[in-house]
Amino acid sequence: MIFIRYEKWRTYVKQYPVTTLLLLANIIMFIVLAISGGSKDGETLLRFGAMWKEEPYVHETWRMFTSMFLHIGFDHLLFNMFALYVFAPPIEQALGSFKYAVLYLASGVLGSAVSVWLSEWGTLSAGASGAIYGLYGAYFFIALFQRWALDEASRKTLYIILGLGIIQSFLMSNVSWSAHLGGLAAGFVVYGLMRWVHRK
Template identity: 50%
Template sequence: MIFVRYENWKSYLRFYPATSLLLLANFVLFLIVSFDGGSTNVETMLRYGALYSLDPYKSDGWRYFASMFLHNGFEHLFFNSFALLVLTPPLERIMGSFRYLVLYLGSGLLGNVLSVSYYAQSSSIPHWLVGASGAIYGVYGGLLYIAMLQRDKMDEASRKMLYTLLIMGAVFSFLPSIGWMAHLGGAIGGFFIYGLMVRLFKSSRM
């Protein structure tokens, strides 16, 4: 089962440096924001890089990356950090840290772009968006590619676990205040980014 973590903290840092760095960035930024206005304060979050579905904020390109490292309250941070800590490391081992980061950030970017476009066109009510979940669903998308098309890289128990996570994620994505479009866009992005990398790096371990 690839989703069970057996490592101690020293081994975890050595095996998953990119995931460890992402976790650290999320926690550090959460602490900074918490002591400078609060992680649930809209004005504070906009100052630090939250996405917003109205101009001039939606035209700020840097927000589409910065918002991945912001979280709306501790509960939001906790659930995304748990997913990062436990569920995403297998893909870093398969891809290597650099390619894993490219997939993570690329998926999060696509999820954010689709979310802002969707809310800007479909709702007259402004929406502000933060969180790592689009990027995390991008990792799920990469793992889904493996489960479906590289079956030798994933055992049956892990494959069933992944399908269960995706089904549960799809259900919870439609709860109030959840950015379902970021989840969907991230998952699609991760699936195709992983597939593209497989073709670009045929001679590598992918």
């Protein structure tokens, strides 16, 4: 079962440096939001880079990147950071830090782009969900086309998480289903392209 974390913190930091940096970046930005007006305050979120589908902010494409490191409320942060802490290490170990960083960031940006495209006007959004679903997309590719790389327990866990996550995306209010599915598709495609380039 590759999704059980046995490492001590020092070992974790040494083996998964990019994941560690991502965890710290998200936590630090949450603290910055908290002391600057609150992580649920729309003006504060917008000031620090959240996406808002309104003129002229909808054209500020840099927000698709910065919004990945902002979270609306502590529960939002906790859920995403737990998923990142548990599920990211095997991908970073398999791809190497650089390719893993590309996968994570590309999935997050593309998930944000899909979210802006499909969301209603006036929607304010932020969070690492698109990038994290990108990791799930990479695992889904592995489960379908590299079955030898996942044990049965890990594969079943992945399918359960994906199923529950997609259902939750549509049933829960204030959850961006478009960012989740956009990130999932992006991770699947980006990881597949990486495998294709590697084989070539």
